[in-house]
Amino acid sequence: MKETLQSLLLSGQEELKEKGVPEPDLDAKYLLLEAFCTDMAHFLMDRGRGLAETEENHRMAGRYREMIRERARRVPLQQILGIQEFMGLSFFVSPHVLIPRQDTETLVEAVLKEHPGAGERVLELCTGSGCIAVSLARLGKYGQITATDLSKEALKVARKNCESLLGREQGAFCPVELVHGDLFEALGTKEAKFDLLVANPPYIPTQAILRLEPEVRDFEPRMALDGREDGLEFYRRIVAECGKYLNKGAAIYLEIGCDQAEEVGALLERHGFKALRVLRDGAGLDRVVAAIYDAAGAALRK
Numbered sequence: 058m059k060e061t062l063q064s065l066l067l068s069g070q071e072e073l074k075e076k077g078v079p080e081p082d083l084d085a086k087y088l089l090l091e092a093f094c095t096d097m098a099h100f101l102m103d104r105g106r107g108l109a110e111t112e113e114n115h116r117m118a119g120r121y122r123e124m125i126r127e128r129a130r131r132v133p134l135q136q137i138l139g140i141q142e143f144m145g146l147s148f149f150v151s152p153h154v155l156i157p158r159q160d161t162e163t164l165v166e167a168v169l170k171e172h173p174g175a176g177e178r179v180l181e182l183c184t185g186s187g188c189i190a191v192s193l194a195r196l197g198k199y200g201q202i203t204a205t206d207l208s209k210e211a212l213k214v215a216r217k218n219c220e221s222l223l224g225r226e227q228g229a230f231c232p233v234e235l236v237h238g239d240l241f242e243a244l245g246t247k248e249a250k251f252d253l254l255v256a257n258p259p260y261i262p263t264q265a266i267l268r269l270e271p272e273v274r275d276f277e278p279r280m281a282l283d284g285r286e287d288g289l290e291f292y293r294r295i296v297a298e299c300g301k302y303l304n305k306g307a308a309i310y311l312e313i314g315c316d317q318a319e320e321v322g323a324l325l326e327r328h329g330f331k332a333l334r335v336l337r338d339g340a341g342l343d344r345v346v347a348a349i350y351d352a353a354g355a356a357l358r359k
């Protein structure tokens with residue numbers, strides 16, 4: 058019997074199911090649509106029709122089977138497709154960046170709502186794919202966003218996202234400036250002061266990474282996840298070092314693990330931040346700590 062899109066779909070779904078992939082039916086469908094460069098409407102019309110014995114169909118079926126094999130060894134769907142939606146925008150991803158999470162939209166939405174932009178200078182640390190900085194630039198009115206990362210490979214992905222989503226050629230003016238380096242070291246000797254500091258740093262305790270899904274544990278960059286022994290190392294460094302880069306009254310928004318609000322909040326208070334708030338994500342879990350920098354308060358404590 059001739060192969061059809063439907064028979065290919067079913068065999069792919071079966072293979073993913075056998076390997077314990079969490080959403081086998083949906084994932085196989087996405088991969089089939091991608092391999093055959095088609096969409097749901099055309100799939101529904103054509104799925105029962107025997108596939109003609111053409112070279113192109115062979116090639117596309119081969120690509121589909123290859124992608125199913127990848128997914129069966131738990132490579133994340135987004136790394137196979139090379140994209141992930143975030144804030145309604147389509148971001149390139151690679152194995153060098155954390156795949157943008159819906160949880161992180163909580164941070165972006167809060168910043169857009171509470172600080173619509175214009176004159177504010179924004180600093181993002183640990184930008185990864187650039188999803189936070191690029192969403193802010195595209196959906197807010199920020200004229201100057203500096204985004205840093207320790208990974209040069211991640212910055213290449215962020216640059217690609219700037220080019221595709223902000224529509225600027227490399228070298229031309231772009232509201233997002235990408236700089237390489239370890240947290241604030243990336244700023245070098247620049248005398249920069251910011252009104253807004255945002256970050257989704259690595260925050261998973263090292264040992265807890267071993268208990269995550271294989272997609273995350275084995276395929277996402279460890280350096281984007283590992284917050285060291287207690288998960289809080291990057292918050293300690295960011296909060297301790299940020300004062301000299303912030304204007305008085307600057308706002309900070311940090312994504313956190315759902316059980317880290319208390320500790321990160323205490324850190325912020327100890328370093329001159331006030332008006333602490335904890336924001337919840339769509340699942341009702343603590344996801345962002347926001348606060349205001351009170352330079353005077355910080356000086357008194359020194």
Ligand code: GLN
Nearest residue numbers: 257258259260261281282
């Ligand atoms: N939210 C991510 C996860 O649960 C972790 C992100 C991070 O460490 N910054 O996999």
